[in-house]
Amino acid sequence: MYDFAIIGGGIVGLSTAMTLGQRYPDAKILVLEKESRWAFHQTGNNSGVIHSGVYYKPGSFKAKFCRDGCESMVEFCQKYEIPYEVCGKVIVATEERELPLLENLYQRGLQNNIKVARITAEEVKEYEPHVNCIAGVRVFSTGIADYKRVCQKYADLVQQQGGDLQLNTKVDKILETKTGQVLETNQGKFESRFVINCAGLHSDRVAKLGKVDPQAKIVPFRGEYYELVPEKRYLVKGLIYPVPNPAFPFLGVHFTRMIDGSVHAGPNAVLSLKREGYKKTDFDLRDFAEVMAYPAFWKLATKHADEGIKEMIRSFSKAAFVASLQRLIPEVKAEDVTPTHAGVRAQALMNDGKLVDDFLIIKGQNSVHVCNAPSPAATSSLEIGKAVVEQIPAPQHLKSTLNV
Numbered sequence: 533m534y535d536f537a538i539i540g541g542g543i544v545g546l547s548t549a550m551t552l553g554q555r556y557p558d559a560k561i562l563v564l565e566k567e568s569r570w571a572f573h574q575t576g577n578n579s580g581v582i583h584s585g586v587y588y589k590p591g592s593f594k595a596k597f598c599r600d601g602c603e604s605m606v607e608f609c610q611k612y613e614i615p616y617e618v619c620g621k622v623i624v625a626t627e628e629r630e631l632p633l634l635e636n637l638y639q640r641g642l643q644n645n646i647k648v649a650r651i652t653a654e655e656v657k658e659y660e661p662h663v664n665c666i667a668g669v670r671v672f673s674t675g676i677a678d679y680k681r682v683c684q685k686y687a688d689l690v691q692q693q694g695g696d697l698q699l700n701t702k703v704d705k706i707l708e709t710k711t712g713q714v715l716e717t718n719q720g721k722f723e724s725r726f727v728i729n730c731a732g733l734h735s736d737r738v739a740k741l742g743k744v745d746p747q748a749k750i751v752p753f754r755g756e757y758y759e760l761v762p763e764k765r766y767l768v769k770g771l772i773y774p775v776p777n778p779a780f781p782f783l784g785v786h787f788t789r790m791i792d793g794s795v796h797a798g799p800n801a802v803l804s805l806k807r808e809g810y811k812k813t814d815f816d817l818r819d820f821a822e823v824m825a826y827p828a829f830w831k832l833a834t835k836h837a838d839e840g841i842k843e844m845i846r847s848f849s850k851a852a853f854v855a856s857l858q859r860l861i862p863e864v865k866a867e868d869v870t871p872t873h874a875g876v877r878a879q880a881l882m883n884d885g886k887l888v889d890d891f892l893i894i895k896g897q898n899s900v901h902v903c904n905a906p907s908p909a910a911t912s913s914l915e916i917g918k919a920v921v922e923q924i925p926a927p928q929h930l931k932s933t934l935n936v
Contacts, residue, residue, distance in 0.1 A: 534562045534696075535927060537715055537724035539703050539738055541565025543575040543679060543910050544902055545730030546686035547917035553693030555921055556930045561695035562722060563687075564715065566702035571683035573808060574732050575910055577875035579788050579796065581771065582606065582616065582675035583908035586623075586641040586648060587783070593891040595644050597912035597919065602673050604914045609677055612685050615791045618675035621771030622656055624665035626859050630775040631667060637775065638669045647672040662767045662861050674771055678791045679910045686913075703731075706741040712898055713742070725927065728920060729901040733807045733878040739903055744896040746903040748880040748888055749826055752807045752819070753782075755799025755877060756847060758857075758869035760787075767861055767868075768795045774860060780839050785846070785856045797857050797869055800846040801877070810874045812847065831885025880904035891916060895923055 536552050538545045541563055549563045567573070582605050585598035609616035625634040641648035649670045651659075656668040687697060698719065705716035712725040731738040736750045760767065773786040782801040789795050803823070806816035823829050833840060846853045850866055857864045880888035880903055891912070892904035900923050902916065909916060926932055 533560070533711070534722065534724040535559040535930065536726050536728060537562040537564065537722060538728045538730055539564050539715070540730035540732055540735075541567070541570045541687070541697070541699070542573060542730065542732050543571060543683050543686070543913040544732075544905050544916050545728070546570060546683055546690060547913040548728055548730060548920045549690045549695055550686050550693070551914075551917035551921045553690055553695055555933055556927070557693070557933065559927070559930050561690065561693070562724060563690060563695060563697050564701045564703060564717065564722070565699050568700055570687050570699075571680050574875065574878060574906070575679055575683055577810070577873055578679060578907065578910055580676050580679060580790050581788060581911070582618070582677050583911040584641075584646050584671045584673045585644050585908070586637060586646050586671050587776070588644065589889070590640065590643040593919070594908065594912070597891065597915035598908045599644055599646060601908070601912035601915045602675075605677060605682070605911055606675065608682065608914065614678055614681045614685060616675055616677040617791065618673065619770040619789065620659070620670060620672045621674040621773060622651070622659055622663070622668045622670055623773045623775060624656055624663055624668040624860065625775050626665050628666070633775045633778060634667060634669055636778070641669070641671065660769055660772055662863055663772055664860065664862050676771070676789065676791050682913075703738065703741065708743070708897065725898065726924060727899040728924075729899065729903075730905075732905065733876065735878065735901065735903045736880070739894065739896070739901040742896055742899050742901070744894060744899065744901055746880070746892065746894055746901065748882045748892065748903060749822065749828070750807065750878050751823055751826075751829060751881045752804040752809065753801045753877045753879055754804040754809060754874050755801055756874045757796045757798035757872045758853060759872040760795040760797065761868055761870060764864070764868040765793065765795045767863060772860055777839065780836060785853070787857075787860065796872060798853075799875065800843045800853065802843050802847045804876050807876070807878075809876060826881070828881050828883050828885040832881060832887065835885070877906045878904075879906055893920060893923065900924060
């Protein structure tokens with residue numbers, strides 16, 4: 533009998549397990565991951581950015597967890613000697629119509645207690661000499677990190693705390709018992725007093741296995757990237773972002789210097805025909821049919837038809853993708869970029885057709901379900917872990933470090 537079972541071995545699941553172990557040193561903790569390694573999906577395919585929280589609605593989970601997580605992630609990387617760099621970033625306007633939106637971002641940064649500064653086009657060039665813009669905002673606390681290394685360290689710490697980590701273990705059923713819940717998997721049955729669902733791309737399905745209706749469905753969006761060829765990396769010194777469309781949940785095609793020195797350009801955002809569909813040709817009938825039969829998806833698609841068409845064109849046309857990059861750095865040519873990995877964002881869509889724009893954490897009977905944790909979840913992982921643990925009733929048979 534375990535005290536806590538976490539479903540999902542991404543950065544949120546492992547952070548939650550680690551936080552539980554810190555809070556309840558005597559607890560028996562289990563982490564189940566269906567893949568052969570940790571951080572296989574969203575965590576292992578993200579941009580590697582330590583986000584500042586400048587984009588998010590003041591007072592939201594994303595704003596608070598991201599701002600605090602930006603600090604706690606840097607401290608974690610320092611403590612465990614994980615590669616990171618606080619390089620800052622510039623958000624730039626390339627057209628007059630973007631200036632009010634840029635100002636809104638600056639004001640939001642101030643509201644979220646983030647160090648930001650308005651900078652002129654000339655000042656932008658001090659940070660990024662090759663950028664073309666008419667104005668910018670400097671966000672000082674943004675950084676980059678190796679999140680796969682972060683995840684592995686979380687896993688190591690969970691093991692050191694005495695937790696059990698199970699890879700290659702897929703949960704097929706959740707059965708309620710008088711004392712907790714039984715998880716039926718391809719590796720046998722596991723019993724736990726409390727279950728935490730951090731299943732990412734499958735979090736809505738796992739919630740329903742546990743008799744919880746999240747009132748939302750995961751719709752997978754694939755983000756495709758290009759990479760600057762090594763001899764052109766000099767064009768980007770840090771992180772360069774456009775002013776995002778406030779009606780669209782994605783940040784727009786941008787340049788990111790990775791912790792290994794490579795420079796990635798992207799992503800676009802297109803509907804994936806498979807929840808774990810990293811290639812254009814990936815297709816899963818169940819995943820596709822679920823989205824197509826979901827009325828909320830068609831409400832969303834109709835509302836954002838123009839943006840959606842642009843994203844699809846960028847997906848199939850390198851020239852269109854490069855043109856979007858040239859808005860930021862005119863010197864970039866088609867031969868300067870080559871395709872690289874893609875990621876899939878697990879975005880929850882509510883039944884009314886609105887995207888869930890904050891982290892969504894739902895309580896069930898002896899369970900907690902993290903049903904929307906896309907970007908900036910990696911940055912916020914330590915804070916999300918704390919928030920999940922706060923929602924778990926303190927087990928009477930376990931001594932909490934808060935009471936010691």
